[in-house]
Amino acid sequence: MPTRHLYLLRHGAADVWGELTDAGERQSHLAGRRLAALPIDAVWHSPLPRAVRCARIIGTHLPGATVRQAPELADHVPHVPAELPPEWAPFFDGYDAEEAAAGERQAAALTARFARPTATETHEVLVTHAYPVAWLVRHALDAPPARWLGLNCGNTALTAIDYRDGTAPTVLLYNDMGHLPPELRWTGFNAGTHP
Template sequence: MATRHLYVIRHGAADPFGELTDVGQRQSELVGERLAHLPVDAVWHSPLPRAVRSARIVGEHLPGVAVREAAELIDHVPHVPDEMPPAWAGFFDGYDAAEAAAGAALADALIDRFARPAETETHEVLVTHAYPVAWLVRHALDAPPARWLGLNCGNTALTAIEYRDGVAPTVLLYNDMGHLPPDLRWTGFGPGTRP
């Protein structure tokens, strides 16, 4: 088995209807420029419009690279803890057992498809959402399932994970916004002080 290099990004900033804003388009252009020097084999995206548009913009910087949908990348809650952290109790109000099971099934499908070595050396870009990014990082670190709750990422922040046969995954980058100027960083987070 060969190394799978995943470059995971959250879609650009979007409006309340899920469409990219001008900021989100610019963020997507800048992450596309950052990825342009890499030997990318494929760009995969969630079926939701904000991820589709971000992926297409990224793809414009990667001539000849296929840009395709992967249903496993859709925005979803990957795990509902049995013992709810008090700070998150309101977030999970209304989730029933069927919704939790559907989210867990999607999370398993995401891991089964992307979180493993490849048959040949491959470099793939995944354009997805904050929760699937958190789930992939949590899995790579072999952290407890509820640990995804504390992992958030900014719009078009870059996370890089490598998967090799016989060794644990390597998280090279998480939430890296170095390609964004200060005024385009930290979108997708709530209010607060940021470095």
């Protein structure tokens, strides 16, 4: 049975202008080296500069893979709960109904394009942002829409999901940073204790 193997990565660490930092470039090279052992067909990336640069770096380690943009991978808020958890209320302050509807359309386009089986065996890397990764994991687990909240991921952390016809998606890895040395792990998270 053909399997669509998706390897999701949040872009490397970026500065306040959205460009990869030196650490983000290192993270991207290390992610590319890890993925080089796999038969990657394509690297898809968000249109935002930090994801574009990260994908291009990863692509240098995957000579047989195409590197292309996918607008569905742009950074977006995929779902605004009707009843906000109190700790999330400040985050959603200012989101109006139109923005929430646009985010839901973007999330639907993301899952329609990538969260499904394909006719042939494929291995695809998606270089995107924390929220689309969270949304795809939530979708694969068939969790309620609000469960994307709090599913953060580190810069270039690897998440892997398999899609096959007739079966539920399989989340194989989530937020795996094994390819990163300790000083490059847990970037993209708030300060705090991490395992």
